[in-house]
């Protein structure tokens with residue numbers, strides 16, 4: 334099993350380490366946290382004896398005890414942490430989105446190439462069997478493909494803090510937050526992996542007092558059809574997502590956390606498409622990332638790197654079209 338260090342001790346890291354252990358992909362050996370107490374609480378959840386705790390990033394990355402780091406800190410910190418990791422020869426799995434802007438992303442990709450490290454963006458849903466099912470459906474029906482409407486909008490518990498005048502990371506420009514970068518990124522992955530590079534990107538956003546988007550509607554223009562996307566962290570949507578094939582429609586229960594698929598035939602009769610879903614949605618990516626690193630699968634890595642580059646570019650274009658500026662942009 335590959336040895337794993339982690340940054341960020343929130344629930345998502347716990348979920349990734351659980352997936353790693355369940356699938357025997359990675360073994361937790363080192364925990365970085367800003368505070369020793371949190372590092373210990375995190376490590377104790379896994380009852381592993383030989384886990385090293387550290388509160389110093391330089392010490393963390395100098396450790397010989399792990400070769401892969403999983404980074405799940407606030408978005409704007411990904412760049413400096415991933416850069417330091419690669420400079421120390423570590424392979425990096427970084428939560429979506431990898432960076433705040435495409436300049437940062439290109440810098441990381443070049444550095445990873447120069448150092449012979451993997452840089453993998455944790456867009457968990459594209460690795461799941463249910464997503465593969467969508468890809469197969471598309472392959473079989475691609476001649477009729479005529480657009481999509483994707484939706485991923487969930488009221489965030491942290492929005493209450495924002496309304497109370499606090500500054501939760503995900504609602505600030507300091508940490509490259511907002512609905513597009515937090516949830517929209519999943520739907521952009523859907524579009525890029527399923528349909529390719531859009532010709533034009535336009536994002537109409539509801540901007541909060543902190544300068545980030547609370548919600549918005551994004552249009553991706555392809556040569557023969559449009560993909561319309563609704564994202565938000567300030568309200569709940571129950572709208573299904575849909576991919577159109579002329580008279581037929583493929584229905585997804587969500588654009589980002591896909592649990593069910595159904596098909597509406599030419600007579601508009603819906604029928605469920607059987608699929609499988611792991612209890613832990615990070616299982617599939619953990620297995621695939623470990624396989625890519627272990628087998629040094631450069632072809633798959635090149636494909637994933639290309640997706641990540643396009644997605645990060647679309648994110649930045651969308652953000653620019655809505656006039657959203659992150660603090661990280663000022664460092665360029």
Ligand SMILES: NC(=O)c1ccc[n+]([C@@H]2O[C@H](COP(=O)([O-])OP(=O)(O)OC[C@H]3O[C@@H](n4cnc5c(N)ncnc54)[C@H](OP(=O)(O)O)[C@@H]3O)[C@@H](O)[C@H]2O)c1
Pocket residue numbers: 340341342343344345365366367368371372404405406407408410428429430455457502503514515
């Ligand atoms: N794939 C998924 O399903 C999924 C789901 C949720 C989130 N995510 C991604 O995971 C990442 C983290 O999201 P999150 O909601 O967990 O973020 P968060 O709660 O704001 O922060 C995550 C961790 O980063 C550290 N941190 C927090 N504030 C910091 C600061 N000001 N300076 C330095 N470190 C800080 C904390 O760890 P310590 O206190 O231990 O240092 C914290 O546990 C984001 O990129 C997000 O997009 C992915």
